[in-house]
Amino acid sequence: MEGRQEAGKENKPSSTSVDPQGDSSLQVEISDAVSERDKVKFTVQTKSCLPHFAQTEFSVVRQHEEFIWLHDAYVENEEYAGLIIPPAPPRPDFEASREKLQKLGEGDSSITREEFAKMKQELEAEYLAIFKKTVAMHEVFLQRLAAHPTLRRDHNFFVFLEYGQDLSVRGKNRKELLGGFLRNIVKSADEALITSMSGLKEVDDFFEHERTFLLEYHTRIRDACLRADRVMQSHKCLADDYIPMSAALSSLGTQEVNQLKTSFLKLAELFERLRKLEGRVASDEDLKLSDMLRYYMRDSQAAKDLLYRRLRALADYENANKALDKARTRNREVRTAESNQQLCCRRFERLSDSAKQELMDFKSRRVSSFRKNLIELAELELKHAKASTLLLRNTLVALKGEP
Amino acid sequence: MPVLKVAQTCYEGDGNKSARVFHRQHSKRAVREAPLAQSSGRAKMAAEREPPPLGDGKPTDFEELEDGEDLFTSTVSTLESSPSSPEPASLPAEDVSTNSNGRKPAEVVLDDDREDLFAEATEEVSLDSPEREPILSSEPSPAVTPVTPTTLIAPRMESKSISAPVIFDRSREEIEEEANGDVFDIEIGVSDPEKVGDGMNAYMAYRVTTKTSLSMFSKSEFSVKRRFSDFLGLHSKLASKYLHVGYIVPPAPEKSIVGMTKVKVGKEDSSSTEFVEKRRAALERYLQRTVKHPTLLQDPDLRQFLESSELPRAVNTQALSGAGILRMVNKAADAVNKMTIKMNESDAWFEEKQQQFENLDQQLRKLHASVEALVCHRKELSANTAAFAKSAAMLGNSEDHTALSRALSQLAEVEEKIDQLHQEQAFADFYMFSELLSDYIRLIAAVKGVFDHRMKCWQKWEDAQITLLKKRETEAKMMVANKPDKIQQAKNEIREWEAKVQQGERDFEQISKTIRKEVGRFEAKRVKDFKTVIIKYLESLVQTQQQLIKYWEAFLPEAKAIA
Numbered sequence: 001m002e003g004r005q006e007a008g009k010e011n012k013p014s015s016t017s018v019d020p021q022g023d024s025s026l027q028v029e030i031s032d033a034v035s036e037r038d039k040v041k042f043t044v045q046t047k048s049c050l051p052h053f054a055q056t057e058f059s060v061v062r063q064h065e066e067f068i069w070l071h072d073a074y075v076e077n078e079e080y081a082g083l084i085i086p087p088a089p090p091r092p093d094f095e096a097s098r099e100k101l102q103k104l105g106e107g108d109s110s111i112t113r114e115e116f117a118k119m120k121q122e123l124e125a126e127y128l129a130i131f132k133k134t135v136a137m138h139e140v141f142l143q144r145l146a147a148h149p150t151l152r153r154d155h156n157f158f159v160f161l162e163y164g165q166d167l168s169v170r171g172k173n174r175k176e177l178l179g180g181f182l183r184n185i186v187k188s189a190d191e192a193l194i195t196s197m198s199g200l201k202e203v204d205d206f207f208e209h210e211r212t213f214l215l216e217y218h219t220r221i222r223d224a225c226l227r228a229d230r231v232m233q234s235h236k237c238l239a240d241d242y243i244p245m246s247a248a249l250s251s252l253g254t255q256e257v258n259q260l261k262t263s264f265l266k267l268a269e270l271f272e273r274l275r276k277l278e279g280r281v282a283s284d285e286d287l288k289l290s291d292m293l294r295y296y297m298r299d300s301q302a303a304k305d306l307l308y309r310r311l312r313a314l315a316d317y318e319n320a321n322k323a324l325d326k327a328r329t330r331n332r333e334v335r336t337a338e339s340n341q342q343l344c345c346r347r348f349e350r351l352s353d354s355a356k357q358e359l360m361d362f363k364s365r366r367v368s369s370f371r372k373n374l375i376e377l378a379e380l381e382l383k384h385a386k387a388s389t390l391l392l393r394n395t396l397v398a399l400k401g402e403p
Numbered sequence: 404m405p406v407l408k409v410a411q412t413c414y415e416g417d418g419n420k421s422a423r424v425f426h427r428q429h430s431k432r433a434v435r436e437a438p439l440a441q442s443s444g445r446a447k448m449a450a451e452r453e454p455p456p457l458g459d460g461k462p463t464d465f466e467e468l469e470d471g472e473d474l475f476t477s478t479v480s481t482l483e484s485s486p487s488s489p490e491p492a493s494l495p496a497e498d499v500s501t502n503s504n505g506r507k508p509a510e511v512v513l514d515d516d517r518e519d520l521f522a523e524a525t526e527e528v529s530l531d532s533p534e535r536e537p538i539l540s541s542e543p544s545p546a547v548t549p550v551t552p553t554t555l556i557a558p559r560m561e562s563k564s565i566s567a568p569v570i571f572d573r574s575r576e577e578i579e580e581e582a583n584g585d586v587f588d589i590e591i592g593v594s595d596p597e598k599v600g601d602g603m604n605a606y607m608a609y610r611v612t613t614k615t616s617l618s619m620f621s622k623s624e625f626s627v628k629r630r631f632s633d634f635l636g637l638h639s640k641l642a643s644k645y646l647h648v649g650y651i652v653p654p655a656p657e658k659s660i661v662g663m664t665k666v667k668v669g670k671e672d673s674s675s676t677e678f679v680e681k682r683r684a685a686l687e688r689y690l691q692r693t694v695k696h697p698t699l700l701q702d703p704d705l706r707q708f709l710e711s712s713e714l715p716r717a718v719n720t721q722a723l724s725g726a727g728i729l730r731m732v733n734k735a736a737d738a739v740n741k742m743t744i745k746m747n748e749s750d751a752w753f754e755e756k757q758q759q760f761e762n763l764d765q766q767l768r769k770l771h772a773s774v775e776a777l778v779c780h781r782k783e784l785s786a787n788t789a790a791f792a793k794s795a796a797m798l799g800n801s802e803d804h805t806a807l808s809r810a811l812s813q814l815a816e817v818e819e820k821i822d823q824l825h826q827e828q829a830f831a832d833f834y835m836f837s838e839l840l841s842d843y844i845r846l847i848a849a850v851k852g853v854f855d856h857r858m859k860c861w862q863k864w865e866d867a868q869i870t871l872l873k874k875r876e877t878e879a880k881m882m883v884a885n886k887p888d889k890i891q892q893a894k895n896e897i898r899e900w901e902a903k904v905q906q907g908e909r910d911f912e913q914i915s916k917t918i919r920k921e922v923g924r925f926e927a928k929r930v931k932d933f934k935t936v937i938i939k940y941l942e943s944l945v946q947t948q949q950q951l952i953k954y955w956e957a958f959l960p961e962a963k964a965i966a
Contacts, residue, residue: 224794
């Protein structure tokens, strides 16, 4: 199934706002995307006047795995330990959509040709919507990196943007996936261990508060996201129900010989239009609500990861302190212990400072994003409700006006 | 027949005259048919009445009236003077009520016969032709309230009288009413379901309230308690009386063993309350439809159902009873018979209509299935919205930015209200749209049944003709063999079967006529029903959207207030 996306800034379903920080020295966007059998190819276009790059405007073609590689590179880089690494875009998943299209193709002989055409249209629209979303998510990832003063200067980032050839980054094989999975487990075990460690006291109220806040927030936003998804699905189901209803009313209308003929036909038309409106309600809720919640679920996870790293640094610092004390008592390798401790201390303080800034940015980003999306959601809901009312009223007038 | 010719010529003239011509015919008929009718009642009636003088006294016409004057002469004539005629009609009420319970085939003939008097008369002047209507509608005085044969059973009809199978002497008003279909001043409500008894013998009792200004009821407002099997019993009685002569008797709501068991067992959950409500609404619609049927409204069983405080328990309606199984078997036998009857359809109208109803049935079923899916998904949407509202509220609580926190709480409230809205809309989807469709699917089954009865009626006539032929052959054989006693017997049998053939033909024509009228009435009602419900349903959708607008408009400033 082929799909192309000419992504201009207007038609992007941007559920997150990326502050350009007024600096247009590095602009990244996904100007095109092609969906092939089982992968999506994104055309990443960069416009920059930075001296580092060979040209001012250039593009490369990247696949999802290469985005993941970039993300992991950031995460593993010690230098960025004190920063919130923008969450990686989710893998493009057309499975569900493809399956539905296939099932439709296999054919249910009881549906008419018009119904079949409409359902096919619906599924194709769904496919297109998923496609657009995946493009948007990949784009937002890159744009956040480009906007961040520190992250944008990363060497790997430049390579990603500029290197014309394939980065030869293969997808993770099973061993690596398993490894990643285990690493996560270790991390959370470690975290649990650190926090329960006696003597490890959070000195900073700010971080104490942030920790409790983020833990709860992350769980709840994940919940809200799942449920918003279900609401959106129900809306879609409802919209799809109008297809057979409209078809049956159409047949009834054509068969009737009395006054009900026009009534049924008008009703069939009405339900067809309501279907489209209902579908739009579903997709708007998806974009403005579900997607936003999903993004901040991931972002809050990234923030949690940052806190973990800081906590780890604190634990290391504590350990270094203990080691220094021990060394001093034994009067052995004091120098190394001292330098180690100082390293840990500096690291910890560096992390704390940047983490504080990052977390405050996270909050303001979150607030402004929610604001924008909630306003847009309300406005769209109003728009659709008003359109539905108008449609219904017109039909009522037409029906009542008949003898 | 000379009389008929006169009838025809008189017909073009003024209505009154033609009415009188009919009297003559009827009276003659009354005499001839009396022995066949086995109705002492009718003869008694006729004998007890003095024919009051006609208003404008045309003695010549009257002289031609024969002795066995029937009710109608007198009543029609008195109508020109004063509407006192209906009183005596109460006499036959008792006769008929004894007839109505436990009807046997013989009495079927009786009923048909009464109606047949007029049927034949009107047939021969091609009553069914469209020209008929305008002639009648130019009827001068709307005060003429015709008393039709079936009013024998119903005394004291109000001026808004019901038209019966006989179109004779209908006023314009009545024809308009026929077109409108439900100007009868009677409203039925079914309410207050309450559980009576315990365990598996428990049942729900419903209050049936009637509000009416019709004088055939003793009070203008009254109520009784009835249980579901009573309704089934009523339908069973009405069906046995009227279905086979071509009346579309509205079907009763369906039994549901599962649903009722839950209620009996005492589960006080929402699904049993929903079930009871669904049933209550269905019973109400069933009664409303039944009383709006002009002929059925006259039926004493219906009146007894609505009025009397005690009703004999209808036992044969039990789900797994012997009678129930017998009925199932009979239905199956009927279905087989239907397939084997090959009828020579002389009237294209019937074939056309049958096809139309078949198509309608199919499409309504499809629509009904899709509306049921809609109801289901809307309920799901409501549940999911409620769940989302809760998690949005939780999120709002966690959120440490005050303005955003407040906005999220507001969002949660909006979503909760929307969930309520969806629930109400699902309710409307179901009770307005879905139930209307399922009612009509079952009504159409009744219509199909009536067409089937016509086929059976034809078959009976056919069979009589075949038998007559055989009897004639037998007679011829006997004549050749010269067996005088057998010849006599054959002649007797021939006479008997000739009468049966005639009866068969009459029955067939009667049922055909009744069906035509019933279908006309049914279609008019259907159009009205659907239009009304569609409009109501769309209005409910408008309501929902308007509420949505209100809620989101209230939310918008909250979202904008996030700083």
